[in-house]
């Protein structure tokens with residue numbers, strides 16, 4: 001076979017294989033995060049994640065991008081949501097839940113939409129729907145919480161199920177909510193500029209667990225932030241919180257204590273849903289091991305600016 005022929009036949013084979021592996025994912029708009037890189041530190045999404053099976057979503061609502069999520073099609077949950085923190089200027093909105101048309105059909109509208117009733121079968125197949133969470137004993141846990149978003153529109157945009165994972169109430173309204181408040185306080189007190197946050201769910205190690213046999217339940221929640229420019233005279237007590245900080249929270253009170261130990265003295269309603277604060281590097285190690293991918297969340301570990309000469 002001549003070289004030319006070989007090339008032709010191998011590219012022919014490629015063309016045949018592509019649709020099988022890529023399915024309907026090969027859209028133009030949704031192929032990457034190019035429309036919403038501003039939500040990532042140095043405009044650089046986390047590195048090391050094998051793209052197969054994941055769908056980047058630039059979360060668009062009312063003609064504006066609000067944050068970014070990496071959606072795991074098989075698990076019907078986001079692996080993470082990435083956003084720039086800005087304290088809410090009002091209350092948690094009463095917003096209707098939305099879905100992502102791009103997951104149904106790659107050339108569909110790039111704006112999130114309120115669920116129709118009844119929900120279209122193609123929507124049900126492509127993503128989580130409200131029915132999955134009903135009677136599941138799990139709450140709808142925001143990765144990007146509405147109270148970390150400034151305007152009412154920003155906050156409403158967090159009410160898309162592509163920003164949601166099944167989270168135990170004991171975690172969602174307990175220690176995990178404390179962590180979200182703590183991050184907000186650190187931002188207000190010491191962050192002088194942007195704070196980039198990435199929050200996600202960590203699947204079970206061996207066998208995934210599901211609600212409604214469709215939506216995967218994370219064993220742990222995780223979060224990390226990067227605030228490259230911060231108050232130069234940090235008190236000793238918060239030194240280790242800048243420029244980066246991370247945490248892992250239990251979402252299953254029966255998990256073993258290797259990653260996050262349990263405080264048996266905490267009150268019964270939240271016992272077993274502890275959150276362990278840690279360095280960015282410690283979180284990346286845990287994530288890399290659990291997902292079997294060498295994950296780096298922030299470009300250059302977010303050490304470019306003040307962090308360097310402070311150490």
Ligand SMILES: *[C@@H]1O[C@H](CO)[C@@H](O)[C@H](O)[C@H]1NC(C)=O
Pocket residue numbers: 135136137
């Ligand atoms: C939810 O919890 C209740 C009470 O523990 C239990 O009876 C029920 O089977 C659970 N539902 C699901 C879907 O696991």
Ligand SMILES: *[C@@H]1O[C@H](CO)[C@@H](O)[C@H](O)[C@H]1NC(C)=O
Pocket residue numbers: 192230231232233
């Ligand atoms: C915050 O940033 C501004 C502008 O870059 C700078 O002038 C100021 O000194 C900084 N403040 C602190 C506390 O680092």
Ligand SMILES: *[C@@H]1O[C@H](CO)[C@@H](O)[C@H](O)[C@H]1NC(C)=O
Pocket residue numbers: 189231232233234235
């Ligand atoms: C920086 O932090 C110190 C210590 O908490 C505080 O006294 C000071 O006002 C802060 N500076 C600015 C500009 O926020």
